[in-house]
Amino acid sequence: MTDDAAPLPTLDDLLATARVVALPLVTRFRGIDVREAMLFEGPEGWTEFSPFAEYDDDEASAWLAAAVDFGWTAPPPALRDRIPVNATVPAVDPDSVGAVLARFPGCRTAKVKVGGGDEPLSADVARVRAVRHALGPEGRIRVDANGGWNVDEAEHAIHALAPFDLEYVEQPCATVAELAEIGVRVKYMGIPIAADESVRRADDPLAVAEAGAADLLVIKAQPLGGIRRALRIIAAAGLPVVVSSALDTSVGLAMGARLAASVPSLDYDCGLGTASLLAADVTRDPLLPVDGAIEVRRVLPDPALLQRYDAGPERTDWWIERLGRAHAVLADARS
The missing domain is CATH 3.30.390.10 (Enolase-like, N-terminal domain)
Incomplete structure (x- = not known):
């Protein structure tokens, strides 16, 4: 211990x-x-x-x-009392994108799910195009494949999605070796590669950073054993981070928000606005985005x-x- x-x-x-x-x-x-x-x-x-x-x-x-x-x-000391968050767009059809984004008022960034095994790449392109249209040219778009592509598929998909000005591509491939390879292949495009599952579901969460296989890390408090362990991983990795949720209730989101509040440098909007994906919550005062951010506070269930x-x-x-x-x-x- x-x-x-x-x-x-x-x-x-x-x-x-x-x-x-x-x-x-x-x-x-x-x-x-x-x-x-x-x-x-x-x-x-x-x-x-x-x-x-x-x-x-x-x-x-x-x-x-x-x-x-x-x-x-x-908890460790908080360095900020509000955390800018991104909207999260599930694998919905393009006509549903506007309704999804409306649940994230003020968010300037959207994370779009792509790479679903049952959908063609054309469906991902259509979804991302709809998000870009809704956000306008100043909005930020990141895509998340959850490791669903092999290296060749990832390269093809990133080329197809690049015209929509991607902030980064999250976990395009499943393994650290594949992440390293796709990073080399698309380096000339200037689109960063982020690692999520290769951090939170790995025996060694630092392996992806040590291999130079990612440009930034997606950090989640619960899968990594808590706020303190996550902060140690962040310090050891030496890479920019996005603090994200695991589709938590507002009680769990409060844990993620407190982690984000304790990170020395927070350069990206965080994936902590996911209470907006819930049709119900455990509190009368959920941690929903307001003006593109959530508060750093404890949550009391009702x-x-x-x-x-x-x-x-x-x-x-x-x-x-x-x-x-x-x-x-x-x-x-x-x-």
Whole structure:
């Protein structure tokens, strides 16, 4: 256990306040229509444990470490009280782009999902074209392929999307070696390559930086084990960063916002406006973008909303069992 890691609460301590919610999404995203999350309250306030369902117990234990860090340890000093955020455009048809962007008032940057396995490149081009038309020439567009292309596909796609003046391309390919190769191939185009999955789902989150395979890193507090560990990774990598969310509730977004507030240099708009993708939240005062930014603050869940969006006995039991397994992995790693 690192010197600044929060002591691990007992499983009973976590379960004493645990609530599991199932929040509907406005638009299907990451293949889901409902986002489930477990929330519990620590001495510092409410915190979130919400690894995606397909993640194994080892990965989930990092998310639990982040929840404990945020709920049981005072955060590092904040350097800013508002975080500029980007709009997030799922894999929608071009006619739906305007409605999506309207949910992100004041945002000057849009991240557009591309590279979906069921869609042709022409659909990605049409979506990005619609976003450029909506934002105008001064808007910023970044695209995210979630590692969905091989190197040749990525090169072809980046050429096709380059006329829309891309800020960067996020995780065009799955592996560090592929990221390094595509970076070389498109270097002359001046379009930076960002790494996301190669940081948060890697055994060594610094490997992509050490290999020179990315120009910037997308950093997420929950998958990386919490604010303090994420800050150490940022310092060691020495690259610009974008702090992003994992489709969290506003409780989890508060953790991401506090991480972004503690980063010494924040040159890019952050991916922390995703409460706008939720059709419901756990608080009456969600962390929605206002004038293109979200506040840095703790979030207090509303008991009536926790009840309304309760995930039900079967899913709650599933999350309790998962919490127990992740807790055992984390306890073993810290022993």
